[in-house]
Amino acid sequence: MLGLIGKKICMTSYFNELGYCIPCTVIKAGPCTVLQKKSIKKDGYSSIQLGYEEKKQKNTNKPLVGHFKKFNSSPKKRIFEFAGNFLKAPGDVIKVDLFQENDNVDIVGIAKGKGFQGVVKRHGFSGVGEKTHGQHNRSRAPGSIGAGSDPSRVFKGTRMAGRMGGKRITIKNLKILKIYLTRNLVLVKGAIPGPTNSYLLIKKTFFKNGNRNFE
Missing domain, CATH: 2.40.30.10 (Translation factors)
Known part of the structure; x- marks a missing residue:
């Protein structure tokens, strides 16, 4: 071509x-x-x-x-x-x-x-939630990235912060x-x-x- x-x-x-x-x-x-x-x-x-x-x-x-x-x-x-x-x-x-x-x-x-960007800009996440009930600086956090006991690891390809x-x-x-x-x-x-x-x-x-x- x-x-x-x-x-x-x-x-x-x-x-x-x-x-x-x-x-x-x-x-x-x-x-x-x-x-x-x-x-x-x-x-x-x-x-x-x-x-x-x-x-x-x-x-x-x-x-x-x-x-x-x-x-x-x-x-x-x-x-x-x-x-x-x-x-x-x-x-x-x-x-x-x-x-x-x-x-x-x-x-x-x-x-x-x-450069290195968070999940809100990189993947369009909306954050954990409102700033009520004692939450502090969680408006742009990714939240949970996997269970602790099983599988006890983070799967490849999980949408997280990184270079964009x-x-x-x-x-x-x-x-x-x-x-x-x-x-x-x-x-x-x-x-x-x-x-x-x-x-x-x-x-x-x-x-x-x-x-x-x-x-």
């Missing part, structure tokens, strides 16, 4: 032809340079490796500098492989015209990290509302995980006989 590496710019509003206001996310998608093409015969699987955004050579480690020079490319900030056998060669540039308006895409991003956010999230079937070819911008309906200027993967979604197809 071919796609592009992009960057989240901001959120804004888009007014369609009927005058409805649609919240959307602005993404700078590409241009991405094909760095390497892998084959089943040589590498055991088929894919193409894309690079996004220029990077200074002094800030790139020597193994990566050698990798970029091998394929006659300048250092890139982000590298990602898209699985599949595509008619692309090293040095080709893939731009935002890969997509069309009204296409469906899957977008992968890293959610904002929120910072995970890789995929949002599926987002609709492309508008494409600006000259500026490499894509307007996607709805919200996308990650802070401003975070890197994203935009994957093209195909449907065959009503089912999702990634080939």
